[in-house]
Amino acid sequence: MQTKHPEQDYDPLVKETFDTAHLEYARLRAQCPVAHSEALGGFWALTRYADVQRVFSDPAMFITSVQNVVPKVAFSGRRPPLHFDPPEHTPYRSALNPLLSEQKIAALEPTIRSCIRAELAPLLARGHGDVCGDFASIFQVKVFSIWMNLPAALEAQLAEAGPAFVKAVESADPDKMKETSFVLYDMARALVAMRKAEPMDPALDPVSSFLAVRHEGAPLPEEMVVGAIRQVLVVGIVAPMIMIGNMVIHLARHKDLQAQLRADPTLIPAAVEEFLRLYTPYRGFARTARADVEIGGRLIRKDEAIALIMASANRDEEVFPEPDRFILDRPNIREHLAFGRGPHYCAGTALARKELQIALDELLKATRDWDIDGEVLMSPFPELGPWYVPARFEVAA
Numbered sequence: 563m564q565t566k567h568p569e570q571d572y573d574p575l576v577k578e579t580f581d582t583a584h585l586e587y588a589r590l591r592a593q594c595p596v597a598h599s600e601a602l603g604g605f606w607a608l609t610r611y612a613d614v615q616r617v618f619s620d621p622a623m624f625i626t627s628v629q630n631v632v633p634k635v636a637f638s639g640r641r642p643p644l645h646f647d648p649p650e651h652t653p654y655r656s657a658l659n660p661l662l663s664e665q666k667i668a669a670l671e672p673t674i675r676s677c678i679r680a681e682l683a684p685l686l687a688r689g690h691g692d693v694c695g696d697f698a699s700i701f702q703v704k705v706f707s708i709w710m711n712l713p714a715a716l717e718a719q720l721a722e723a724g725p726a727f728v729k730a731v732e733s734a735d736p737d738k739m740k741e742t743s744f745v746l747y748d749m750a751r752a753l754v755a756m757r758k759a760e761p762m763d764p765a766l767d768p769v770s771s772f773l774a775v776r777h778e779g780a781p782l783p784e785e786m787v788v789g790a791i792r793q794v795l796v797v798g799i800v801a802p803m804i805m806i807g808n809m810v811i812h813l814a815r816h817k818d819l820q821a822q823l824r825a826d827p828t829l830i831p832a833a834v835e836e837f838l839r840l841y842t843p844y845r846g847f848a849r850t851a852r853a854d855v856e857i858g859g860r861l862i863r864k865d866e867a868i869a870l871i872m873a874s875a876n877r878d879e880e881v882f883p884e885p886d887r888f889i890l891d892r893p894n895i896r897e898h899l900a901f902g903r904g905p906h907y908c909a910g911t912a913l914a915r916k917e918l919q920i921a922l923d924e925l926l927k928a929t930r931d932w933d934i935d936g937e938v939l940m941s942p943f944p945e946l947g948p949w950y951v952p953a954r955f956e957v958a959a
């Protein structure tokens with residue numbers, strides 16, 4: 563077992579294009595599946611499915627409360643549920659899960675569709691634009707505002723603050739990240755004060771649900787409820803935006819698949835699942851071990867950050883044959899790790915899937931074809947995927 567980590571098994575800061583990170587992860591899976599880098603504060607990168615799965619499945623040993631993401635964002639406070647370990651974590655999920663159930667999201671479907679149509683219309687009228695910034699990030703803020711029952715003033719504020727935060731994160735600008743994060747905190751605080759003064763039905767309102775839930779007979783600490791709202795305000799915007807960019811790029815490269823999905827929209831849910839595997843938008847969610855531990859023959863010390871490279875695990879040839887190919891209806895597609903595993907398994911899977919399916923359906927219905935017509939810009943850690951996708955559309959008659 564190797565005890566000393568080398569300076570740098572790989573460089574996570576290399577400028578990436580749409581395909582390059584996946585080539586690097588394929589190399590690491592084959593040659594150095596448990597890799598160390600001194601960049602981004604220093605971290606271990608697990609690139610094989612079995613290792614990522616092992617860490618997800620052992621929350622008692624691998625915790626999120628020390629460092630849950632690479633790079634560590636030092637300025638922000640603790641935000642449940644992601645930054646808490648069970649059992650402290652559990653009541654936050656008890657409050658959130660019922661509001662994001664399949665049933666609740668199915669009821670929201672007409673709203674999601676009308677938000678998507680409204681935001682797609684100007685992009686299609688122009689015939690070109692940035693699929694992420696001009697469409698995907700905007701409609702999600704609308705959907706979120708409705709799901710969170712935001713009053714008009716806060717909805718308008720989120721429409722500015724949400725995309726501004728996303729842009730600051732994607733361009734890795736720490737001052738802007740801090741500034742925009744504080745705006746979102748203020749919004750979360752205002753919202754909590756509003757619901758305390760006039761509670762809504764906890765079965766219909768996320769903030770009221772956080773306020774109503776009891777842990778060992780006591781309400782959740784107010785500042786933690788604020789943190790949870792702040793986290794929810796952003797966590798649901800970035801990944802679906804990147805995924806929509808991924809799907810648009812892939813389908814611009816594969817016109818046969820674009821035509822197939824346009825001709826038979828019942829294939830869209832299966833296609834979205836394969837897109838989530840192939841273009842998993844996260845690689846930087848992290849854990850730290852409670853004690854020294856061996857993974858893949860390497861010694862990882864207590865409290866060292868371990869990034870779970872889900873984007874690589876989902877292309878592990880041991881689990882998904884021909885991993886770089888898009889294959890509709892893979893028999894084991896539900897084993898993909900795009901939404902994580904274990905207690906922190908994504909709370910928003912039903913909403914995310916619905917948004918991606920409807921966005922793709924509406925894009926295909928409204929067009930005959932599309933192409934990428936400029937340079938795609940890629941997200942840094944913790945995401946992987948494009949945040950700027952200039953596209954030109956041939957609109958359906």
Ligand code: HEM
Nearest residue numbers: 643644798801802847900901902905906908909910913914
């Ligand atoms: C394509 C879209 C999405 C992907 C790929 C995704 C992926 C993930 C992953 C991998 C985690 C687990 C992180 C970890 O274990 O450290 C997570 C957590 C979470 N996601 Fe998502 N997510 C998506 C969309 C959404 C949406 C739309 C929401 C809406 C509310 C959401 C809410 C959350 C929350 C609250 C957590 C924290 C859960 C916890 O710590 O218990 N996500 N997501």
